[in-house]
Structure formats: C-alpha cells, structure tokens
Amino acid sequence: QQQVKQSPQSLIVQKGGISIINCxxxxxxxxxxxxYQQFPGKGPALLIAIRPDVSEKxxxxxxxxFNKSAKQFSLHIMDSQPGDSATYFCAAKHQGGxxxxxxxxxxxLTVNP
Amino acid sequence: xxxxxxxxxxKVAKRGQDVALRxxxxxxxxxxxxxxxxxxxxxxxxxxxxxxxxxxKSGLPSDRFFAERPEGSxxxxxxQRTQQEDSAVYLCASSLDExxxxxxxxxxxxxxxxxx
Numbered sequence: 001q002q003q004v005k006q007s008p009q010s011l012i013v014q015k016g017g018i019s020i021i022n023c024x025x026x027x028x029x030x031x032x033x034x035x036y037q038q039f040p041g042k043g044p045a046l047l048i049a050i051r052p053d054v055s056e057k058x059x060x061x062x063x064x065x066f067n068k069s070a071k072q073f074s075l076h077i078m079d080s081q082p083g084d085s086a087t088y089f090c091a092a093k094h095q096g097g098x099x100x101x102x103x104x105x106x107x108x109l110t111v112n113p
Numbered sequence: 114x115x116x117x118x119x120x121x122x123x124k125v126a127k128r129g130q131d132v133a134l135r136x137x138x139x140x141x142x143x144x145x146x147x148x149x150x151x152x153x154x155x156x157x158x159x160x161x162x163x164x165x166x167x168x169x170k171s172g173l174p175s176d177r178f179f180a181e182r183p184e185g186s187x188x189x190x191x192x193q194r195t196q197q198e199d200s201a202v203y204l205c206a207s208s209l210d211e212x213x214x215x216x217x218x219x220x221x222x223x224x225x226x227x228x229x
Contacts, residue, residue, distance in 0.1 A: 006155075032215045043117070043204055043220030044156065051215070089155050093215065098169040099144060099208070101218060103155030 003027055004092050006104030013111050019077040021107045023090035026071065030102075031095035035064065035075050038087045038106075047075075047088075080111045115139060117221035119205050125227045126195050134190045134224045138207030145188050146206040146218060147180055156204055162188060195228045202226070 005024045013019045023033075032051055036044035050057045050064040050073065057064045063076040077084055087108045091101040118137040126132050138145050144163050148156035149172075158172040164185035173179070177195075182188040192199055202223040208216040 034217070036220075041222065043206075043222045045220065046217045049215070049217070091155075098161065098171070099216075099218075100146065100158040100161055100169060100172070101148075101156070102158070105155050106153075 003102045004090060004104045006090050006107060008107060009105070010108045011110070013080045013109065015080065015082060015111055015113050017080050017111075019075075019080045019084065019109055019111070021075045021088050021090070021109070022072065023074065023104050024070075024072045025092055027092070027094070028071070029094045029096075030092040032093040033064070033066065033073050034091050034093075034101070035062075036089045036091060036103075038089065044089060077109075080109075082111045082113050085109055085111050117205055117207055117219055119203075119221040119224050121224060122222065123225050123227075125229060127229050128195060128197060130195055131191065131193045132195055132226065134192075134203050134226070136188045136190070136205030136207075136221060138186065138188070138205070139209075139219055142207035142209050142219075143185075144208045144210075144216070144218075145182055146208075147188070147190050148204040148206065148220075149174075150202040150204055150223065152201070159190070159203075192226075195226075197228050200226055200228045 034049035035047045038044045061078045066073045090104045146161040147159040150156045160170040162182040177193045204223045206218040206220045
C-alpha cells in the first residue's frame with residue numbers, strides 16, 4: 001500500500017518555466033510534509049517543508065501548496081533552471097509516534113537550457 | 114565535513130555473505146534513521162534510534178537485518194546471509210532533537226550495496 005502517491009514520474013521543462021509536482025495521501029494522521037531533492041549519487045537534501053495548518057509556504061523559487069481537504073500537496077519551482085534537474089521526493093510523517101518519513105516514488109525533473 | 118558520513122560508499126558481496134554498513138551522524142544529533150532506496154524508487158524506512166535506544170524497527174524486512182547504535186553516536190546496519198533482493202542504496206539520516214518534533218532529517222550519500 002503506497003501511502004504517498006507522487007506524480008508525474010518524470011517531467012521536462014524549459015529553462016525559465018514552472019515545474020509542478022503533485023502528491024496525494026490518504027492517512028489523515030500525517031502532520032508534516034517535506035520535499036527532498038536528490039542528485040545522482042547523492043543523498044536526499046531537504047528543500048522545504050509544510051504543516052497542514054498552513055496552505056502555502058514559499059522559500060525563494062520553491063513553493064509548497066497544501067490542500068488539507070483534498071489531502072494533496074504540490075511543489076512549484078518557479079523560473080526553473082538546468083541546475084534544478086534532479087529527482088524530487090515528497091514525504092509525510094505521522095503525528096505522534098515514530099519520526100519516520102514515508103516517501104513518494106519520486107519525480108525526475110529535467111530542465112532544458 | 115559536518116554532514117552525515119557513510120562508509121563504505123560501495124560494497125559488493127556474494128550472496129550469503131554478511132555485510133556491515135556504517136553511519137557517522139552529524140555531531141550532537143540525537144536521532145538516527147536508516148532507509149533503503151531501491152533503484153528508481155523513494156527511500157523506505159528501516160529503523161530509527163534516539164540516542165542508543167532503537168525506538169522503531171518496523172521497517173526491517175527480515176530477521177537478517179539488524180542495526181545498533183551502542184554509544185548513541187555511530188550506527189551500524191548489519192545484513193546477514195545477503196540475498197540479491199538486498200541490493201539497494203542504504204541511506205542514513207540524522208536529526209537534532211527528538212524532543213522537538215519535525216526536525217529536518219539530514220541524509221548521507223548512502224552505501225550502494227550490490228549482491229552478486
């Protein structure tokens with residue numbers, strides 16, 4: 001059972017465009033939603049995170065939009081650059097109990113120059 | 114460096130051999146996590162420690178896998194009688210303070226394990 005569903009699997013965007021990656025979840029006990037960026041041969045690096053009491057969070061060119069009623073959240077990358085080409089993972093964590101993260105399957109983003 | 118350090122970076126073993134993977138967390142980080150990442154997939158949780166206590170091992174796939182963190186800093190993930198399906202990247206992450214929830218998890222670059 002996949003607890004966090006991520007789409008699309010791959011995405012190609014032109015330089016300067018907007019990249020949008022979507023995630024959906026079923027478990028209403030999730031209360032923390034981070035996004036990670038991973039380059040080949042490297043570990044995931046935290047980009048930005050949001051809690052369900054906030055509908056949007058922006059850090060630089062990266063924005064998370066959160067829709068609690070729809071149980072969906074998305075990452076928007078504005079003014080996408082070739083250096084943004086990487087695999088992006090959404091994740092979620094349960095309130096209370098273990099601090100473990102549940103990850104989506106990832107989106108491979110390619111930004112063409 | 115100040116990041117999470119994992120060793121070895123690459124490990125090749127024959128089916129049936131035992132392997133040990135090491136993680137050095139960021140200094141002072143209380144919580145330590147192990148994840149398994151298959152090719153083209155997201156990381157999957159294996160186990161986590163708060164200091165030396167193993168608080169959650171629900172993700173360990175079989176009794177061939179076990180982890181330890183005896184002094185609350187360095188951790189070792191051991192896989193006994195390795196199988197081909199154990200081939201994956203094993204990621205370690207650490208976070209600062211269990212008392213404050215939702216602390217960022219900082220990942221190492223992983224150990225790529227290949228079982229022949």
